[in-house]
Amino acid sequence: MHKAFWLLLGLLVSCTAWAQQVQLKGLFGDSAMLEIDGRQRILKAGQQSPEGVGLIESTTSYARVRVNGREQKLTLDAPIAASYAQAERAEVRLMGDSRGHFNTDAWINGMRVPVMVDTGATALAINYPTAQRLRLNLNGAKRIPVSTASGITSAYLINLSSVTIGGIKLHNVEATVHTDNFPQVVLLGNSFLGRLDMEQQRGVLILRARN
Structure with a gap:
């Protein structure tokens, strides 16, 4: 029973990790805005979110992230990692600069x-x-x-x-x-x-x- 319990727990953890949703919401130089399981995070290259998602690289056209130990390339027109589902409507998010310009x-x-x-x-x-x-x-x-x-x-x-x-x-x-x-x-x-x-x-x- 004890061994079966830990095996079941491991399977649940694995399933939870696989279901993690990561969307690219904006690109700002070497930073990117990600939506991770419904929470927005702004990360710089090399940083990791509290959920364990790491931003490897951010460019003007894509972001490379590490999700559950796997690298994923995200773009604004195909932003979802893990599930690979397409958003209902194309969406772009822009962060204002110090003068409030987008x-x-x-x-x-x-x-x-x-x-x-x-x-x-x-x-x-x-x-x-x-x-x-x-x-x-x-x-x-x-x-x-x-x-x-x-x-x-x-x-x-x-x-x-x-x-x-x-x-x-x-x-x-x-x-x-x-x-x-x-x-x-x-x-x-x-x-x-x-x-x-x-x-x-x-x-x-x-x-x-x-x-």
């Missing part, structure tokens, strides 16, 4: 570029050098007046084939291409954000795809 990387027409969330911008705003790097076609694009911190200037109004953040991908996104170096970083405006559900929780901006 920055991340986006893929515009398949090319990666840094962006900053700007709910005050009507459309996704791109400076001219970035537009050239992205090889955006401005031939025949409509010129419109736009208001900036320096005053009124002009910009090209175009539609982007696709804009992707984490597991959220939208097609035919309106954007403005300014004729100078403004803005310094691509502004993720409401032509993208307005097609998502957004909320903030304790300084974290949550973007969710709509069904």
Whole structure:
């Protein structure tokens, strides 16, 4: 009986460990936000959570974790380890910086570029050098007046084939291409954000795809 008891207990512990749920919620340089069995943890590379999940590496596109002695590579579009179940709606979580800005990387027409969330911008705003790097076609694009911190200037109004953040991908996104170096970083405006559900929780901006 004594031996059978410890064998049963060992099996229960093993089953509990295997059922551990780990989701990637955000990537911030060498840190990552993980949701472990429903609890959010922010870990730096090399740290381990109280639940025993270790963050091995964090990049701009994925996190490598150790769960129950096994290494797993997590991405925002396929975030769940252990169960490998897909989330109902694609979700991205962004942590604000010291100034309260939300920055991340986006893929515009398949090319990666840094962006900053700007709910005050009507459309996704791109400076001219970035537009050239992205090889955006401005031939025949409509010129419109736009208001900036320096005053009124002009910009090209175009539609982007696709804009992707984490597991959220939208097609035919309106954007403005300014004729100078403004803005310094691509502004993720409401032509993208307005097609998502957004909320903030304790300084974290949550973007969710709509069904």
